[in-house]
Amino acid sequence: MSVTAKIARRNRTPLPALAAVVVGLGLTALGMPSVAFGAGPGTVVYDQGSLDWGVKESFRKYLEGPASQGGKIELTGGTTRNAEGSFHLDGSGAYDGTAHTLSGAFTGGLHFTGHQGQLDIALTDFKLTTAGSTGTITVDAVTAETTEDPTTKAKSTKLVTRSDVPLVTFAVGRDTTTGVATPTTLTEDGSKAFGGFYQAGAAMDPVKLVLTKSTPSPSASPSASASPSPSPSASASASASASASPSAPSELPIVDGVLNWGVKKSFVSYLTSPAAAGKVEFGAGAADFRFGGGSGAYDTRTHAVTAGYQGSVRFLGHPKDGGYELDLTFANLAVAVDQGGAFLTADVKSKALDGKVTELKGVRTAALDVSKANFAPVNGVVTLTELPATLTADGAAAFGGFYGAGTALDPVSATLAFRKTAPSPSASPSASPSASASPSAPASPSASASPTQAPAELPILDGALDWGVKESFRAYLKTPAAAGKVEFGAGAADFRFGGGSGAYNTKTHGVTAGFKGSVRFLAHPKDGGYELDLTFADLGLRVEQGGAFLTADVKSKALDGKVTELKGAKVAALDVSKANFAPVNGVVTLHQLPAALTAEGASVFSGFYQAGAALDPVTASLVFDKGATVPTPAPGTGGTVTPAPAPGGSTGGGAVLTSSGGSTGGELASTGMDTPIVPLVATAAGLLLLGGGTTVLLRRRTVR
Structure with a gap:
């Protein structure tokens, strides 16, 4: 297999990458064509590409603030600046199907100056290379370096030129070239290029890389005698000709499924504590944080997934005047994967401790990390286990200030049944929080x-x-x-x-x-x-x-x-x-x-x-x-x-x-x-x- 190390991030799974993962949906098993990154030997040339990178946000703000004493950022060689402050360089690249490596070159440069010339860093000739699961951005760098004469203590500044400097590294995944924001880390050589302002290992701004072809690439022959299928599954090769049939449906219906989500274990524990004196109620068929009746579809053209589940869960806490000051309900939960990423959505009604009521329909409550998810169907069922979930800004609003955006929620497990005859998997005992849904009375103090x-x-x-x-x-x-x-x-x-x-x-x-x-x-x-x-x-x-x-x-x-x-x-x-x-x-x-x-x-x-x-x-x-x-x-x-x-x-x-x-x-x-x-x-x-x-x-x- 080619470079397929996946990046463990909270969100952002563009659909071209999802297609490479979701193909497990059948794409062989269900009669759809198989897709793989870097399938087959030879070289694929990408005549269109771009690199978007902000270098380091705090560095940009420092240079453009008063502390840099007249600092500035100069764009050279056709580089442009994006609205949020990062830099855009156009380029092209290639994928070597034999060595399984990517390469790219980008036109433009950056010139950072400050402190009356004591800070002077120029970066040009941006290139992309990969080796295994590691990618590197290299540059030619010119850096002002100040030295002190040990005898006279006089200081002098000179420009030092370095060629092909491995500036930053990043993890390579399926979606590396699809514009996904990927974290970068400064190398030891990169630290020198920055004049020691940042140490090796420092987190730099994420990079977004795009490499595409301006014309459609020739598709592989649907014949089984064509080049071997990149799929490791033997059944994939055997069904290659059938899977390429133009009669394949544009949508695969999800006929059943179950979603397990405990919301947040510590939140449930808090509600059941004497401090909150709360409880958890389930409705519309849900029980013990399990939501059934899955339905929806996988779109074979856009590779989007929409799966909805029945039931609701209601959290009540802080009883007062016959009611509860805290009242939070999640209903009609769903898993949605689209161009924007993977999300857990829900209808939410929330009453915060200050009495404010919030109602949201189909809100993206949590961003899901599907980078390590296995979309391969077993007996017609795709099982997504323990997907890391992160609270979104919209979801945070429903929590009444209890948690901020970016807070880790309980992981999400979901099943998607694509065949009516497929058995509905039972819930894993570990899927439900250990906390009881209804609070028991606290132990009496000894x-x-x-x-x-x-x-x-x-x-x-x-x-x-x-x-x-x-x-x-x-x-x-x-x-x-x-x-x-x-x-x-x-x-x-x-x-x-x-x-x-x-x-x-x-x-x-x-x-x-x-x-x-x-x-x-x-x-x-x-x-x-x-x-x-x-x-x-x-x-x-x-x-x-x-x-x-x-x-x-x-x-x-x-x-x-x-x-x-x-x-x-x-x-x-x-x-x-x-x-x-x-x-x-x-x-x-x-x-x-x-x-x-x-x-x-x-x-x-x-x-x-x-x-x-x-x-x-x-x-x-x-x-x-x-x-x-x-x-x-x-x-x-x-x-x-x-x-x-x-x-x-x-x-x-x-x-x-x-x-x-x-x-x-x-x-x-x-x-x-x-x-x-x-x-x-x-x-x-x-x-x-x-x-x-x-x-x-x-x-x-x-x-x-």
Whole structure:
């Protein structure tokens, strides 16, 4: 088979690619012609093509902002610019059917300049090559490089020319040449071409490649004696002549099917918790998150798939005045695959906690990833198993703010029966969420869990926070263009901030932790000072009803001289959906929490980064036991910590976990919630009320 490594992405499965996958629908088994990428030996020439690539969005914004000191982007050789800011180059290419490789060449170039010539990068002669499942974009590059004489300390800048630089790499899939946005990664040589502004491995903008023929390619003879079928199925070869019959139907009806989707396990768990006091109801024939009565069709010309399923599921939570403040219904679910991608659609009616009602018909609720789906029919039935699902912007609106667009939902499994005689597959036991559809009453707290024994606050006695701010920002400061440096103060060192203190509130489930130390970034020396001057001090970790945040006192001087000072600013929003709040030896360690720049935080970066930009992940240790110690960072792990040893003495004044059910092994499970909701993920940090019962952190008394 030719280059067929599929890209694991959330959406975007153009129909030419779908045709190559969906052909499993019968295309041999059901009497339709077989299709394959790169079928047969020889070379296929594509006389029309294009490359659309933005290089790196943050780099473009930086150059076109005040921080670049007159920076600009020049388009050369016929390059044009797309509406969203990326660049368009025309070209052509070829596919080698023997070596199974793609190649392409594109006309045009890009010239980036800034900082009065200290930043000067020209990229021309864009080419595409593939090897196995890896694609590479190569360029000729001219880069301004600044060097310093070790004796005189005098700096000089010269232009360095590099030919055929492997700039970025990407994963090759069936739809590589159909205009699908494919992530790219900077190579080591590419880092040099960028003058060290970005390090090897940095994520660059996705690339869209298109290669087509201006005239239809000759079709293979329908005769069975023609070149061997590329399909690995023996039956495909045997039925080649019949499958190419012009009498093939334009539409294959879907006569039955089942869809299994649990919506979101953590959402169901929340509804069935005492905090929500909710329930789940099924209607119109649906049961246990299983929706039957599938119908629809596969269009053999457009390769579009539409399959609808009967039934509804209704989520109710927060009872009030005989009704429910939260009321969300999904009905008439469907799987739709078209030119725009693969989606789960539904009719949705939602009432949010604020009373706002939203009604949507046939809305694309989730984007489905079918890159690894197997569309091959078995006994006339196509079974799509555990398709990753991501909440769309339209779907997010129905959730009343519980989850944002891009949130991972429960995977979708669906069957499509194309023959009336085909048996309808039974639901996989794993397809339904483990949570019961109707909430059972919470386990009664044991005597040891009496509120009189649980303190209102658990003090944080020590701790450490590891945060590198942003790797690319640090790398930029080291470049000759910035000539910057990093300074630490008040006990901080190597982006580690100690002396943690604060508390976990057992009533509100809020967490507030502060850490000592500061980090200062200086760049662009001028007149004995620095034009860029940014300091973060007194960093904190805060988990509250509105979410999880990294806070700091910030003082910033931008290149234009403007000074900004903020106290306790929410610099970054933290994703704690996969965090493990279980204490180990009296210490809760939160590893590599994804951090996204807030609007408040963006204001101090002088236009370098926008709100939503990914920052370096945050790792924090919170010590709740007097005998426990702060874990130390493992060498080379960038903030990953090694758990501290257990405190000595089994009868000391430590902490012991007791449970009335659900939790095991003396540790507390994480909440599983992806977005803080009201009240905060039922028990925010997993320190108090989790699992199937009530868990309380109690102080241990000394045995005399």
